[in-house]
Amino acid sequence: MLLPLALCALLYLLGRWLLGLDGDLTLLWAEWRGKRPENELPDKVVWVTGASSGIGEELAYQLAKIGALIVLSARRENELERVKQKCLEISNLSSKDILVLPLDLTDRSSHEAATKTVLQHFGRIDVLVNNGGRSQRSLFVDTKVEVYAAIMELNYLGTISLTKHVLNHMVQREKGKIVTMSSVMGIMGAPLATGYCASKHALQGFFNSLRPELGEYPEIIVTTICPGPVQSKIIHNVFTEDLSKSLENTGDQSHKMPTDRCVRLTLVSMVNDLKEAWISDHPYLAVCYLWQYAPTWAWWLMNKMGKIRIQNFKRGVDADVSYSQKKKA
Numbered sequence: 001m002l003l004p005l006a007l008c009a010l011l012y013l014l015g016r017w018l019l020g021l022d023g024d025l026t027l028l029w030a031e032w033r034g035k036r037p038e039n040e041l042p043d044k045v046v047w048v049t050g051a052s053s054g055i056g057e058e059l060a061y062q063l064a065k066i067g068a069l070i071v072l073s074a075r076r077e078n079e080l081e082r083v084k085q086k087c088l089e090i091s092n093l094s095s096k097d098i099l100v101l102p103l104d105l106t107d108r109s110s111h112e113a114a115t116k117t118v119l120q121h122f123g124r125i126d127v128l129v130n131n132g133g134r135s136q137r138s139l140f141v142d143t144k145v146e147v148y149a150a151i152m153e154l155n156y157l158g159t160i161s162l163t164k165h166v167l168n169h170m171v172q173r174e175k176g177k178i179v180t181m182s183s184v185m186g187i188m189g190a191p192l193a194t195g196y197c198a199s200k201h202a203l204q205g206f207f208n209s210l211r212p213e214l215g216e217y218p219e220i221i222v223t224t225i226c227p228g229p230v231q232s233k234i235i236h237n238v239f240t241e242d243l244s245k246s247l248e249n250t251g252d253q254s255h256k257m258p259t260d261r262c263v264r265l266t267l268v269s270m271v272n273d274l275k276e277a278w279i280s281d282h283p284y285l286a287v288c289y290l291w292q293y294a295p296t297w298a299w300w301l302m303n304k305m306g307k308i309r310i311q312n313f314k315r316g317v318d319a320d321v322s323y324s325q326k327k328k329a
Contacts, residue, residue, distance in 0.1 A: 014288025022257060022281050023265050024288070030272040031265065040271040042067035045122045048212065049103065049162065050132035052079035054232030055181065059129060060084075064091035064098070065269075071118050072124075073103035075136040105132045105158025106150075115165040124173065127270065128166045130159045130180040135234050136196040138241040139312060147239050148195045155199035160206055167220075175219035179270050180207055184228045184284045188291045188298065191306040192313055195239065211275065223272045226288070227265050229256040229320050248316070255283050255321055 006318060007037045009029075021028065046063055050056035052074035063070050064087035072080045080100045087098055103114050116324050118125055133155040138147070163178060168175030185193055186200030211222040231254070238247050264281050269277035284307065290298035310321040 003323070011189065013191040015325040016256055022261065022279060023286065024278040025278070026274060027265060027269060027277045029192070031268045034268065035113075037062075037264075037267040037271050038066055041267070043069060043129075045124055045126055045128040046120075046127040046129060047071035047073065047118055047166070048129045048131055049073045049105065050181075051083060052076050052236050055230060055259060055263060055266075056129075056131040057083050058259045059131065061090060061218060062260070062263050062267060064088075064093055067092065069093075069097050070121055071101055071122070073101045073114070075102060075104050077102045081227065103132075103162075105162065106153050108158065111162045111165050112174040115169065115275075119169060125166055125169055125176065127177040127179060129270075130163060130178070132158065133181070133199070134237055134239055136193045137235075137247050137319065138239065139151070139192060139310070140194045140299075142241040144242055145239065146243055148198070150240055150243060151195040151199050152202070155196070156202045156206075159203060159246045161212075170220050171217060174217050177221045177223065177270060177273075178207075179223045179225060179265075179266070182224050182226050184226050184280050184288055186224075186226055187278070187288050188284075188302060190281045190302065191310050206231045217293055223269055223274055224276045225269060226276065226278045226280075227257070227262050228278075228284035230262045233261050235318070241286070254317075282323075302312070 023031070041063065046068045048056050048059050048070065050062070051060050051072040056074065060072055060083050061069055063100075067245075070087065070093075074080055077100065080102065084095075084098045084100050087093060088095065093303055099118065101117060103113060103319065104110065125246055134151070136147075136151060144275065159180065160191060163180075167178065168177070180203055182203050183196070183200045185197045186204040189197050207222050207224050214220045214222065240247055265277065265279045269279075280288070283301070287298055287301060287305075290301060312319045
C-alpha cells in the first residue's frame with residue numbers, strides 16, 4: 001500500500017517540476033509535506049545580512065509577519081531603518097524585536113563586536129542568514145584583477161568571517177542554523193560572472209566541508225540556498241570590469257522569479273533542515289540537474305546559453321532575458 005502511494009507522490013512532484021515549477025524535488029516535497037515556517041520560526045532570533053534590499057529585505061518582511069525576532073544588517077543604516085519601519089507596520093512586532101545593526105562584511109575586524117551586540121540584545125542567535133554579497137556583469141578579458149579580489153573579499157571571506165563568530169556561539173549552545181545564499185552559479189558556470197561564480201563555488205565548497213566537521217553537533221544545521229535569476233536590486237549594484245564603474249543598463253527584470261517566492265522557498269528550506277536547495281525557474285533549474293547527472297550535456301547547453309547571455313549584455317538588455325522571458329497571458 002505504501003509503495004503505490006510513494007510512487008504516486010513521486011510522479012506528482014516530477015510532473016510539477018517538468019511543468020516548469022521552481023524548485024528541486026526535495027524542496028518541493030518539503031513545501032508540500034514538510035514543516036511550515038509559520039509553526040517553526042515565531043520567537044526565533046534570525047540575523048539577516050544584506051537586509052537593506054532584494055532578497056534580504058523580503059526575508060525581513062516575511063520573518064516579521066511570522067513573528068520572528070530579527071537582526072537587520074547591511075552597510076546603509078537609513079535603508080535598514082526603512083525596512084524596520086515597514087516590518088513594524090505589517091506585523092505585531094515591537095521596536096525592541098527588531099535590531100538594526102549596520103555591518104560591512106569586508107570589515108572583518110568588526111564581526112566579533114557585531115556578534116556580541118546581537119547576543120547582548122537578544123541573548124542568542126538561532127539562525128544566521130548569510131545573504132550579503134554582490135554579483136558581476138563583465139567579461140574576464142576586460143576585467144581588472146582588483147575586481148576579483150573585491151568579489152572574493154565580500155562574497156566569500158566576509159561571509160565565512162561572520163559565520164566563524166556566530167558559529168562559536170552556536171557550538172556553545174549546541175544548536176543553531178546557518179543558512180547561506182549561494183546561487184545556481186555556485187553549481188554551474190556562466191559567462192559575464194566569472195568572479196561571482198568563483199565566489200559562490202568557494203562558498204559551496206566551504207559549507208559542504210564545514211557540515212561534516214559539525215557532525216558531533218546534530219542540532220547545528222548548515223543549509224545552502226541556490227537561487228536562479230530573481231527580481232531584486234542585485235543587478236543595480238553589480239561589479240563590472242572596473243571597481244569605479246557601475247552597470248549602465250540593467251534591463252528589464254520582470255521575467256525573473258518574484259522575490260517573495262524565492263524567499264518563501266528559502267524559509268521552507270530553512271525550517272526543514274535541507275542541506276542544499278535549488279530555487280529557480282527553467283532553464284537554470286534544468287541545467288542544475290544536467291550539471292549533476294549529465295555534465296557533458298550541461299556544457300553543450302551552457303555554451304548555447306552563454307552566447308545568448310553575451311549578446312544580450314552587449315545589446316544593453318538583461319543577460320538572461322531571451323531564454324527566460326515568461327509568456328504573457
